Structures are given as structure tokens and as C-alpha cells.
Amino acid sequence: MFSVFRDLIRYNMEFAVGVVLVGAIVLFSLLSFISPVDPTAIYTTIPDMPPSAEYWFGTNSRGQDLFWHLTFAFRNTLFFGLSVALLSRVISIAVGLAAGYLGGWTDRVLMFVNDIFVALPTFPILVLFYFVLRSDLDMFKLALIMACFGWPYDARLIRSVALGLKHREFTRHAVFAGMSPVKIMFEEHLPYVMPIVFATAMANMIWSIGLEVTLAVLGFTNINIPTVGTALYWANNHSAMVVGVWWWIVIPVVLIVLTFLGLFLLAVSMNEYIDPRSRLRRMGA
Amino acid sequence: MSVTTDILTVDRLRAYYQMNYFGIEREVRAVEDVTMRVKANEVYGIAGESSSGKTSLIKVLAAAIRPPLRVLEGSVTYRFNGNPLDITRAAEEEIEAVRWRHLSYIMQGSMSVLNPVRRIGRIFEDFAFRPMGLKRDAFRAAVEAHLARLHLEPGVMNSYPHELSGGMRQRVTIALATVCRPEFIIADEPTTALDVVVQKDVLAMIREVQQALGSSVVFVTHDMAVHASIADRLAIVYAGRIVEEAPTRTIFTAARHPYTRHLVASLPRIGDTSPKPSLEGRPPSLAEPPPGCRFHPRCPIAIERCRKEVPILEEWPGEHRVACFRAHEAIPAGEILHLKRGSLQ
């Protein structure tokens, strides 16, 4: 596994750039653990200071040091994106493999549910949750709700792979070797869908973070939790651009764009690397 | 044999796949030092197992050399109308000029040639209209006459490929490959996916057209029974090299190379109940072929020399060539077919 990583870094430009970008953002967010300031406290420093040697990212109109504030914001946002990706991957793997391998009624029922989730309008429902839960809506609950919407497309993709695997001879061989359906799905078939799982996880993070930012900017999330979205919400609330505190908006936007770019490059390069055809060729098949 | 009757001359051809996966260099030595000639009006069979390099060899012969396949050395010279054309060096336009008109192919899956959304008549136009250079009516008449020669009704021109049976489709691809009366036809496992009855009919048809047109056919398959029925001369390919080449009859009755002798002896035949041997081991990886004779790890009669030196294809009487250091010795069949680990292998 390590040698694969090393080869990818060395020979795949996209992967290397993606690792550097995402790695830098992750490091940045980890700095929050040594932060000298409380991210929820306001007016701890002089407001509206431009970036300088003392305040690297400047300070905002609420008297917060943006550098340290954004470390928390990125930590929460990345954790959120990762949770959504993880949870929705679990659902999409379970549904996709079961629908594809078991077929018949299981498939029909699961795909019916799947299509309902595809058809549901995500955004209004998230807003509805906000109105119902209000301040009870923490990052984890939001992640859970978003995960419920983030799986159906990928479940279909996984199902199509599982359908193909079902008719391969080795699956029939496994049945006659006495393997149970669960064992066949999660031991024989899962390795084949892992490439899809990885590649779609990146895309899913981009989607969920983007949606969180949108919701937060519009004020439909708990605005007291520092995230990239709420940082922009407060900036907008204080008319940061109008009063000339541009760094309050530009810095988080640049950082989130770099994050997206990094995730996208990782998704693309992994997709290429994990393509089963090239993988089988490397294995000498 | 005078040179002028050779329509294809392959001289010391070496073609490798050179790949680079995330920095891992890989070289697959698919075609190694192949020298052969195909005469006018003959069926030249190429027999070999999977991963013996026979597919790569005909890719080169068909002028379909695309990376990662590269020709490193040697020449492949066709002689159409007396003009030599070395396709390893020729310009793309020169190759395009002979393709289908002089050099055509019959492939394994008929569906890959026949565009499923076009009628057969249109497919004939796509392939043959320009090379034949006839007026539309004359072209149509020529195609119909050709179909009739292959016992196909003119009505198939109006059918879609999926409306025809598998055997019928394969006959259409043969008609398509031969409609321009090419001098040279490459047939790549054209009967492998077919049922036995259809297979025999298709083979008979290929032979019939070949004789009617006086073309040369290079026929590639791993099935020795097919070679026995259609090939005039036969080359046995093992791990990228020709190990034996002779008139088909000689291969089946007086082969000299241990691999060939094994292949022939292990063929089951109706009416023959004697135990048949099988060959232990596996064909070598073309990425790391063994030194010396590439067959030596599986060869029951290998000697020290086989492990170090590469045997060259030596001329024998009767258009026979063999690449084996021990070909001159009279080795009894029992020793060649001896089984290394009991009857189980």
C-alpha cells in the first residue's frame, strides 16, 4: 500500500498536487488544537485589522483572529465532509451490493427507495430540518441528514458493478464453496467496488461541503459553530466587502477552492489508478 | 522457389510491447526473430497457444502497429503487383492504399466488423466502395455477384446484422473481406466462437474463396484440427518464436520439434482410444522469457545447451524448418511424450 502511494506521488502529477493541497489544508485545520484563542469568543482582539505579521489572515469585524478562527472552521468543515462521505458510502455499499447480488424483490424494493431519494429535493428538505431542529442542529446531525441524501447515485453505480460480478464464474464458484450471500457481497465483491467508493467519496465531500457552505451563508445552519460557511455568513452579515474587510471573504474562499481542487485532483488520479483494467494489467493478468 | 511468387516476406522481425505504468517499465517480447514467407495462392497457418505472441505477430502483418506495440527490428514486405512495400517503414497513405483492396482481414467476432445499425449493403459500401472504384450500379452488381459466389442471397444486402444467424454473419464478413479480390487475407480465429457444424461450413467457404480468387491466407488459430483441414503450410509459434514450420502434412506426420510432436500426439480423435499425454507447466511469460530455447523448461528432452543457447530455425529438406538442437537425433515418441509426474499431469 505504501509503495503504491509512493509511486503515485512520484509519477502522477495530479495526485501529487492533490496530496499537497489537501495535506496543507488538513495541517492547517489541525493547528486548531494548539489554538491560543476560543473560536466562539468575540472581541478578543482589535477588529478589522488587515493581514500583517501579527495577524496573518487579519482580524474580522467581530474581533476574532481570522487565522485561528479559520483553523477551527476548516476542522469542522473537513470533519463534516468526511462524516457525510463515510456515512453515505456505508449506505451506498450496503444498498448497491445487496440490490446487485440478491436481485429479485430485494433489488426492486431497494431501487424504488433509491429512486425516491434521487427525486426528493435536497435543499428545501435541509432547510425544513433547520426550522424543526434549530439550535439542536449540530454538525453531526447535519452530516447524518446529508448522508441520507448522498448515497443514491453511487448506490446505483455500485449496483451495476455488482450485477456484472454476480454473473462471473467466481461468484457461482463461491456459492458452491458454501459462502453465504453476506460473505460473497462483502468479501468477494467489495474489493471490486472500492475504487468507485474512493473516487465517489471525494466527489461526495465536494458536494456536501458545498451544500453546507450554501446553507450556512444563507443562515440555515447553527451559526455559532465555526465552519467555512458560517465564517462567510458573518462576513456577509457585517457587509465585509462594503466596509473593505475583503480578507474576511477572500481568504476562506481561496482556501475552500484549494480544498475542492485538491479533492478533485485526488478523485481523478485515483480513478485512473484504480481502474480495474489497468490494475489487472499491473497484476499481470 | 523463386522470390517473385512470395507475396509476403517477413525478415528477422522483432516486435515488443513497451509499457510504462506509473514508472514501472515493462517490456513484453511478443515477437522474437520471426522470419517467414507466404507464397501466392496458399493458406499459411499459424498455430500457437494463448500468449504465444501469435496475435501480436498478425497485428504487425496487418499493419496495425500501435503503441505500446513497437517494431524494433526487421521488415515485413508485401509484394502486390510486383511492387515491394515494407509496412514497417511505409507511410500511412501507402498502407491505406493497399488496405482492403490488396490486404484484408476476417476477424473473430463478426459483430465487431458489422456495424449493428447499418444494413449489410451499406456496410459493403463503407468498406469496399472506394477501393473498388466502380460506379454505384456496377458496384452493387459486383457485390451481389460476389455474395452469390458465397451462396448468399442478394437479399442479405437489405438486412441488419442482428437479423442474420451467427454463421450467416461470419459468411458476410468473409464476403466483405474478399469482395475486392485481395491478394492477401489475414484470418484471426474466424471460427473459434462458432458451433462445429457452422465451423466446418465457414472453413470450407474460406478455402473455396481462397482458391477461386487465388489469394493467400494467413490463418491464425490455436485449434490444430482447423489447421489440419485448411492450411497448406503451418508454422508453430511458441513464446514469440516460430519453432517449426512445414507443409501441414509434415507437421502432422513427421514433426521434429518436441513441442509440435506433443501437440500432435495429444490430439484426441474419434476412433482412437489410446491414452493421450498432456504437457506439464505453462507457457513462459513473454515479459521474462527463459534464456536459451524458450521451450526448455517444459521440454522432456532438454539438454544443457538448450538452457544457454537459442536454437535457430534450421532448413530441412521438403520446405521444413525446425528450431531444436536435438532435431537431428532419432528420439522415440515415448521419450518425448514421457510424463514428468505420472499420468495425472
Next chain:
Amino acid sequence: MTRPPLLDLRDVTKTFSMGGMLSRRHVGAVNGVSFALSAEKPEIFTIIGESGSGKTTLARMILGNEVPTSGEVLFEGENIAERRGAARLAFMARVQPIFQNPFEAFNPLKRVDRYLASTARRFLGARSRAETETPMDEALRKVGLSLKEVSGRFPHELSGGQLQRVAVARALISKPRVIVADEPVSMVDASLRMAIVNLFRRLRDELGVTIIYITHDLATAYYISDRLIIMQKGYVVEMGPARPILDAPRHPYSQLLKRSVLSFDESGAGQIKPSGRDEVDLTAESLIAGRLEPAEDGRFVRLSKPILEPRQTAGAL
């Protein structure tokens, strides 16, 4: 009291419905096939047929993967289709398959020994490591391999011949009475083909396993079979002792198949002739109207009766 036959097919028919809602039609894949395999004497029983002859559907019914539309498949006197749960598992232990392509029969991303271990655990109830590995090694030794050679290996590290032998060893772990081999040599190289065919012969002679060998290749069928059936469009056209039938087939379709086998006698003469398919009546009508009748050397041949005959005689044996 005599033991029931090992495997008994009684007038087995399978029809599939095809097409959409308006143009639904029923296609007979297997029509009224009956034969029995003796429990006393192991044999190699060959099913010969071209694509579309129903031989693979028949194999799937014998393995219990497909339920007959009518008729029944009895294994040791019990209907296969009625077996569920533990009874189904016990049946699977006794009737095991071997697949067409050795490279496809193993998951390329997994080690080959996991199939063997799973078989030992599920069918023999093995728990400990030793309990699992002893039968694995025993079975592998029967095919000329050993656990040491195979354990921890991935499919791409083994040759096609080794893989096919591991597949056979895997099937042998549960001590089956019947092995169903669907076209086991059609995808393998010539040098390997006889290794597998010879192995089948040894399984019959030394281990007493009955083998149902499904193929379109008459030459290997002649080489190893004791008895055979020849199928055309789902019907058995000829059935009985293998060599007499292949030496002198009686049914026109069997004769056509034999004529189509490429001969080595005139190798290199380039005198290949068409099969003469057009002269043989290959229509379904003659099959439906026909009836398997006993003939010489203990064989049965489907003989065409005039079309006027009532249809219900079809398929009766």
C-alpha cells in the same frame, strides 16, 4: 431392495418465457429429458450439444440452480427442487460443479485457498485450522498438488492447468458423488486440455466419482465417456454407450455432428467440404414428432414419426 439411482431425471422440461407483454412466447430450452445414473457404477456421462441445445440449462437443473418447469430431478431418490436450507447444503456437498474457464473461476483479487477453506468449513463443519487444512491438503493431493504449493497464492500466480486442478480439488473436498463439468476444456489451451480430461478419468476410476461432462467436442467425448446423450434444440436425439454411438451415429443430427468434426486424415490436403447441413432436416417439427426408440447396442434414437401422430408422445422414453 435396490438402491435408487444416483441421479434420476424424469421427463425434465424447462421453458423460458421471452419477449415483452404483448409478444410473450415460451421457448423450450430442455424438452422431456430422461436418464438415470447408477449409484453402483461410477461413470463419465457426457452431454453433447451445440449452443442453444439446452445442455447448460440441463446442467443448471442438475445442480439445482434452475427448477424444471415440469418433470423432476431426483438425487438419491429425492427431488432436488424440494431441498431447502440444510438439505440443500447437504445436496451441494454431494453434487459439485467445475466451471468453464479456470481463470474466471477464482476471484483475481483473492487467494485461491479461501475457496477450499470455505468448502471445508461449510460442508465438513471444520472449525480449527487443522480440521480445515487436512481435508484441503488431501483433496489437493488427489489432483497432484499440495496445500503448500497453493496456500497464499493468487490466481495469477498459478497456471491455467494448476487453477483447473485446484478447482477440481475444491469440488472434491466435500466428497461429492457427482461432478458436473460444463465445458471444462473449451477455454483452455491444447497442451492443457488432455491434463484435465485425463484427470476426470482418474477421478472416476480411483475415487468413484460420477462425472457429467458437458461439451460440444466429440473427440474428447469419445476419449473419456462411458455413455452420452446428444442434444439438439432441447431434445435428446440419441442416447447410449459413447463409443458405439460416435463410431456410427444413427440420428441424422448426430451424423451431421460427426461429419462436421474436422479430420486429421487428410491434413494439409486442403480438401475441406461443407458439412452438408442443408440436406439434414433440422427443423423443430421433426424433433417434436420424434420419439426416443431403443435401437442396437443399447442406444436410443429419436425417430421421426409422421407429423399426423398425436403430439403427447413427445419426449416419452
